[in-house]
Amino acid sequence: MQKKIIYLKDTDSTQQDRVNDFYTLFSNELRDTNLIEQASVVRIADMGLYEKGVAVKILPENIVYTGLKNTDVKKIIEETIKGNKVIKESLYEKKSKQMRAVLKNCGYIDPESLEDYLAAGGYKALAKVLLEMKPEQVVEELKKSGLRGRGGAGYPTWMKWNFARGMNSPEKYVICNGDEGDPGAYMDRSVLEGDPHSVLEGMIIAGYTIGSSKGYFYIRAEYPLAVERVQKAIDQAVEAGLLGNNILGSNYSFELEIRLGAGAFVCGEETALIASIEGKRGTPHPRPPYPSVKGLWEKPTIINNVETLANIPQLIFGGGAKFASIGTEKSKGTKVFALTGKVKNSGLVEVPMGITIREIIFDIGGGILNNRSIKAVQTGGPSGGVIPQEFLDTPVDYENLGKLGSIMGSGGMIAIDETDCLVDLAKFYLKFCVDESCGKCAPCRLGGYQLLHLLEKISEGKGEMEDLDKLKKISYAMQKASLCGLGQSASNPVFSTIRYFEEEYKKHIIEKKCPAGKCKALIYFKILPPKCKKCGLCFKNCPSAAILGSREAGYVIDPIKCVKCGLCFDVCKFKAVTKE
Amino acid sequence: MKKITKEDIEKIDPLKKDLGKSWIKVGMSTCGVAAGADEVYATLIEEAKKRNIEIDIRKCGCQGACSVEPLVEVNVEGLPKVLYGRVNKDVAITILERHVRNKKLLHDYIFEIN
Structure with a gap:
């Protein structure tokens, strides 16, 4: 009989660690029953379970028991170790809240090896598209899938592609937007670094669908490793005939090139991004015409986020209907979030749409650091807003987050605890947008500066009640009159913090106190x-x-x-x- | 490398990505590198050679558990697949000696086990 191993961990953080007590109990019991040869007890660092009491995992059968009491030890040894039976009452059925589709290869294959990607089923979707499908059919699959842009706004991908496909032009372009600049967000970087070929495959499929023969990767220069890996992937693909002329023996040709973004946040906005590739100053210009009509070099262009493109291969391979079976009514598929802030396990998570924020923070993230209580969650970076803790049970999708005054954004999710001051938070994001504003249009350039000035005044204890109205007024003007998404959404953090935490603002203004103890002038x-x-x-x-x-x-x-x-x-x- | 055809893509054995029975993977995305995965990877390669331990050591992308980087995943025949977190140079050497050669687990660094 194979030797069993009992892995032991106290998953409660509120109480004193009971692992050593249980370790002794298990060891003694094993010795008393003369089973030392058959099983050993091991204390491990993490089990992926939280607040479930003392838990054990028994290998090789992979049985997990949770919520154990001292009296259960004897039973486990008796029945599971000796008798090979499962104790139903304590059994924990592991339902993984995560669902890895975009990240399925990240961390499993060697990102610098084309063979690894091929072995993981890579480029099968491309072969299917090039040799068996017409562009219209690809659009049809996308339409069925309900895939929406993962960059933040959530525009249906099939519509974007269909517009560009319908344009009569000898030259068209595909651009991958890898200019990820939100503070605390790094989903795109991980995909580009961990699985560059999947994005490449998505781009070639996009090119074939709209009838383009040239694509650009726009990656920010702050991601040198991503640039290196993508370049390596392009070289490998060219060598293997997956890029260049007559791909896979079809009569379709496509080439790819990397362009580096030089560290301007606004260049993630599509018209500014196009200007940047053209070698002009990276400032946005009014839409319409939209890029799918008149984009790069005035030719029809589609711009998709890294995550959107990484979704394409598995979508085509599995079919649109399969993709649409995951998620909520209007938001399909999975979404990658970069979970940061005051959570225990920060990191990248990929979840199906429709999961609640609470599940992400507590079941996957393991809860809040130092057992403090959660105050709010910030999503969408500087363009997003805060969601107070009473709305944590809201299912995550584009519409729901929009209703709460936040946005899905590219996928940053920051947990805020009771020691964080919301005025300070709004100030931080606004400062970021003021620094990054390109200065082309007045609402964003002047409005942002004035908002920041008002917030600084409040956090220094010099605020007056009229300031709140002024904040709201300027925010509204910026939303309505700014040229591009940066200015339109720059006031979102201010708006949503006032909406949910007006009391906290008032405490700063009237009582001249910062309840969280963050604003230095008030403590x-x-x-x-x-x-x-x-x-x-x-x-x-x-x-x-x-x-x-x-x-x-x-x-x-x-x-x-x-x-x-x-x-x-x-x-x-x-x-x-x-x-x- | 010769040009790939459709048949090549379909012919590929999906089991090939499992890399055989014994391997070590080091998470080498920016998050891992920032936490010191570079050094861990170099140490593993160097020490494995020095100690005549034959095992396939490879790079991979981010697994997602960024708070416990650098991550090293080890699969050795006869043992469960283990994900070690917060690995440094010394732990890397211990992994080679204890886990790979003597087939014993390093309990304090286990973050996931299957």
Whole structure:
């Protein structure tokens, strides 16, 4: 009989770790029953389960038990280890909340090897398209699938492609938008680095469908590894005859080239991106005409996000209907999110549309760091908004997030806990947009600056009640009058934080207090003499010599010299330093 | 390399991607590299050679668990497939010695096991 291994982990974070107690229990029980030869107990670092009590996983059968009590140990040894039976009551049926479609190869194949991609079923969709399908049929499949652009706006991909296909022009272009610039988002980078051939395949299929013979990868220069891997993939594809003339023996020809973005956020906007490829200054221009009518070099062009293109091969291979079976009524398929902020397990997750935000944060992300409570979730980066915790059970899709005043965006998801200040957050995103505004249109250039100014005023404790109305007014003007998506959405973080957290703004304005203790001008540190043990730790650590006193006389903080770094608060072991 | 045809694509054995029975994969996307996957990969290659351990060591993309990078996935015949997290140079050497050669797991670094 093969030796069994019992993996042990306490998945509760709120209580004291009980792993060692259980380890002893299991070990003793095994010794007492003379089963040491048949099984061993192992404590592991992570099991992918959270808040399910003490859990064990038994291999090779891969049985998982959760919520164990001391009394269960004997039973498990008796029945499962000795008798090879499964105990139904404690059994945990693992339902993976994640669903890997776009990321299915990421982390499994060697991204620098074409053979690996082929072995994983790669380029089968391309062969099917080139040799068996007409462009109209590809559009038809896309229409059936209900795939929508993954860059944020969620425009139906089939419509974009169909417009460009219908245009009568000898030259057309396909562009892959890899100018991912949202703070905290890195889905596209991971796809380009982990599975570049899937994006390549998607682009060739797109080219064939609209009748284009030339495509561009627009990748930001801050992603050198992605650029290197994509270039390698292009070289391999050319060598293998998957790019170039007469691909796979058909009479279709296509070539690809990489263009680097030079670090401007606005170049992720499609008209600015086109200008950037043409060698012009990366500023947007008004639409219509849309790029699918008049795009790169004034020729019909389709611009798709990396994730959209990476969806294409599996969509074509499995068929549109299969793709449409996943997701909600209007949003189909899966979406990759970059889960960051105050969650325990930050990382990339891919989930079917329609999953709730709570499931993403708590079941996949493992909950909030340091057992604090969640306050809100920010999605969509600087163009998105915040979703307060009472709406965490909303299913994720384009419409629902839009209704809540946020957007799907490219897929950044940032968890915000009670120690984060929403005014500070709005200020951060707005500052980002002000820095990145290209300055072409007045609403964005001036409006953004004024909004930022008002927010700074509020966070410094100089805000007045009229400021709230001004914020709303300017935000509205920016939304309506800006030239491109950057300006139109730059005020979203302000709008949505005022919508859900007006109280917090009012506390800043009326009481001149920051409830989260983030806005430096509104917090004061103080040493409480009764609690102070005069150890001098704060005195030693203060970077600005703002703590006065001695070990005999005790210490006080000089509010004029204090830079409010919070170091004294952090180092004090007796909680004698308070923050208010 | 000769030009690929449709038959080539369809003929490819999907099992080939399983790379045989023993292999080590290192997550080498930006997230992994930033956490030190480069060094881990180099150490694995170098030490495996030094110690005459024959195992296929390869790069792969991001597995998603960015908070515990660098990630190293190890599959050795007779043992379950293990994903190690927060691997550094020393742990890499221990993986070769303990897991690959002596067929014992490194308990403290297991993040997923199948």
